Amino acid sequence: MIERAELTKVQELVYELRVEQVMTRDVITCTPDQTMSDLKEVLRLNRISGVPIVDQGQMVGMISVESLIKALEQGEADHLIGEKMTRRYQSVRADDTLAGAVALFARFKYGRFPVVDADGNLVGILTQGDIVRGLLRQLETLWHSEEIRRYRASHIFEDIESEQTTLILRYHVKAQDFVHGGEASSKVKRALERLGAHPQFLRRVSVATYEAETNIMIHSHGGEIIVEAQPNAIKVVAVDTGPGIEDVEQALLAGYSTAPDWIRELGFGAGMGLANIRSCTDRMQLTSVMGEGTRLEMVFDLTVGSGE
Secondary structure: OOOHHHOOHHHHHHHHOEHHHOOEOOOOOEOOOOEHHHHHHHHHHHOOOEEEEEEOOEEEEEEEHHHHHHHHHOOOOOOEHHHHOEOOOOOEEOOOEHHHHHHHHHHHOOOEEEEEOOOOEEEEEEEHHHHHHHHHHHHHHHHHHHHHHOOOOOOHHHHOOOOOOOEEEEEEEOOOOOOOOOHHHHHHHHHHHHOOOOHHHHHHHHHHHHHHHHHHHHHOOOEEEEEEEOOOEEEEEEEEOOOOOOOHHHHOOOOOOOOOHHHHHOOOOOOOHHHHHHHHOOEEEEEEEOOOEEEEEEEEEOOOOOOO
């Protein structure tokens, strides 16, 4: 679970950045018709411990230095890579979020993941080192440009004469649309940033909104994120059109999840979404009716933990 005091800029970037922004694009590969002796030279010259196997641009397998050592011990240096490679491998999509990739590293304990596009073509390789370097580059960019890019418009509420002023933002979320997953929360973050919200406040809102958006994407038929910005608070409402939650109290328990295995294999559905949301919000209310849908209200007070 994410503790509010531990919510950092790095965690925010993990939710926001995509794999293609940090991956290594110049990928060293082999083909199935090369020999294990060829593989030895590729690994030695490039000082790497494994390579993707590609046939006419398509990813067809992976092979590691462990497989090479075993082949050499058995006197099989002249055997083809295609005979020794593993055809069952875990890949990540170029448009996946880093949050999903980090979850896969934790789940499978691999040193690297091949990165493929929507057509299954190999477009990069991702290591934990790539993630660290990508985050550091992004942090440096933000540090240098923060004063220039920060556009404060918090006076908008002061300039409008009314008894109550509310800015409403609305974003649609499609069911199982993993290509565009996380876009709504990123847009919410940028909008609030331009309204002058404090960075720590933005992190809380963006993480909670991302988790709510992911829940709509995974567990529902679709829905929307509605943001109500007022001078003293931000309210984010996530609503969907069903199927609904059978037991709301159980759903709120950390670790409880009804996500199917194929969702978990994508790095989602760990059952910590609502727990993370609760830790980020000042107030949260979850209601659901089976067959109709679910409504999640999250309130973030601008005077409580906003950093200002």
